[in-house]
Amino acid sequence: MAGDIKETLTTDFIAKHGQPDVIITDPPRSGMHEDVVKTMMTAAPEKIVYVSCNPASQARDIQILDSMYAVSAFRPVDMFPHTTHVENVMLLSKRA
Numbered sequence: 001m002a003g004d005i006k007e008t009l010t011t012d013f014i015a016k017h018g019q020p021d022v023i024i025t026d027p028p029r030s031g032m033h034e035d036v037v038k039t040m041m042t043a044a045p046e047k048i049v050y051v052s053c054n055p056a057s058q059a060r061d062i063q064i065l066d067s068m069y070a071v072s073a074f075r076p077v078d079m080f081p082h083t084t085h086v087e088n089v090m091l092l093s094k095r096a
Contacts, residue, residue, distance in 0.1 A: 031057025
């Protein structure tokens with residue numbers, strides 16, 4: 001499913017389609033809304049792929065997710081050469 005995670009990933013969606021195995025999120029520069037982070041934790045997928053253009057907001061959101069998820073891998077991607085902008089792609093895996 002693709003869409004605004006705040007509107008798509010609802011309790012009704014989870015009840016109808018089941019718990020997701022993976023959530024891929026690419027929030028705006030400001031990061032994820034606190035309600036979205038809470039909903040993701042309620043959905044409790046095994047993995048979250050978090051793409052971000054702002055390492056500061058990504059770090060803030062990952063700190064909230066830290067109680068349930070650990071960073072398994074990350075890769076900075078320079079999509080805009082000759083600028084200071086870098087995309088960070090992180091794989092978060094559910095803690096045992």
